[in-house]
Amino acid sequence: MKKELVIGIAIGLIANAIGLFFTAQLLGNGDDFTKVLKAAFEEGFLGKLISLGAVLNLIAFFVFIKKRQDYRARGVLLITVFIAVFTFIIKLF
Numbered sequence: 001m002k003k004e005l006v007i008g009i010a011i012g013l014i015a016n017a018i019g020l021f022f023t024a025q026l027l028g029n030g031d032d033f034t035k036v037l038k039a040a041f042e043e044g045f046l047g048k049l050i051s052l053g054a055v056l057n058l059i060a061f062f063v064f065i066k067k068r069q070d071y072r073a074r075g076v077l078l079i080t081v082f083i084a085v086f087t088f089i090i091k092l093f
Contacts, residue, residue: 001071008064008075015060015076016083020053047087054083 021033027049028036040046057080064073 004069004071005075005078008069008072008077009079010075011060011072012057012076012079015056016050016054016079018053019056020050023049023052047090050083050090051087054080057083 024033024036024040028039031039037046037049040049057076061073061076061080064070064076
């Protein structure tokens, strides 16, 4: 049970990182990934960029639900909620 939850958390983090990378490449007009993240932070839309990257978590969540791997789906959902809280905190400061 714990192993399945940890796998879901890891897949949620990986999916978010991949989604963030693709979003930065798509919206960054071909600039370097770190340059896009730095510009997003300076201009105040880093939280929005991270939230767009979390869209891949939605796909992972529904794949796990379809396969009836509920604990993995819980892990992905947990990471998604954590990302939502994290972006809310970024927006406050």
